[in-house]
Amino acid sequence: MQNAKVKCLCEAAIMLALAQVLSYIKIEPLPSGGSIDLAMVPIIFFCFRYGLAWGTGVGFVYGLMQYFLGNGIAISWTTMIADYLVAYTLLGAGAGFFHGKKGGIYLGTVIGTFLRFLSSFVVGATVWAEYMPEEFLGMAMTNEWVYSFLYNMTWALPDAILCVVAFALLQRPLRKYFACADLNQA
Template identity: 50%
Template sequence: MLCEGAIMVALSQILSYIKLMELPNGGSLTPAMFPILLFAVRWGLADGLLAGFVFGLLQLMFDGAYAWGWQSMLLDYLVAFTPLGLAGLFQGKRWGIFAGTVLGCFARFVVHFISGVTIYRIYAPTEILGTVFDNPTLYSIVYNGSYMLPNTILALVIAALLYAPLKKFYLGADIQR
């Protein structure tokens, strides 16, 4: 489990450099979340949360962290990536990778949303694509949703494309307990 976790975290870090879209104030569209979600579904909640935390730590260290102080570093990296491990709640379930992806990504979005409302409210009012946002709550939903929704969809598409060839892997049927 430990070796597989290290490989999945390393793979996530490598995939995080494939940025299909990048926003000016942090946030990007990458395939990086999928290995963490897959690991969590295979090994369970505790191991998944740990893998998400380690990935968040690597993102903070190596991905050019966009942060406004230690609070932002804590929320947008260490706390935000950890909930990807919630996918582990669906360990061994037939469609667990899909439900786990939605739950893990939604939980990550919630953390980024809280960060946006509490820390990044200093940007208000903010203009995005010609629309001015005076409300930090609405701004945080729009800004963080603009990359988290596509990230969720991308992870679901990857899971669907790999479902047939990796079904035993998703279900953890190859793990000897």
């Protein structure tokens, strides 16, 4: 039992470090925060492997790391909490909920990303709304909910797609780890 906890903590540390490094390799940074990158892959993978409780904790820790180590953007404590702590905790919970389920990594990716998006969407429409530009993506912006939806979809949808593709590519070479077979031996 003790070895299993040590293994879990070590894997959490490795996945958090890998996610942080991947967050610095941005495919497309967004002007008001957020980016398209592969950082969610190790977080979701860990959460799927270890379940809801560990996944929620790792999501929370990664939210802290993103804010403090990733040059987080916040205008108040509300945006710091919602855009980082709540959003990544929900990502971890959503991915961890599908622990051990066949194909759960894909459903966990979609649900976890959606929950993270939802947190950012609500804070974007309620708190960040005062910074809404007059035009976004070539469209006039008159409604903060529409703007927040569009802005947050510019990172959420590509991130989810990148994660699903990465997991599809890794599924075969990491079959034992996707099936959590190595954890059942501990």
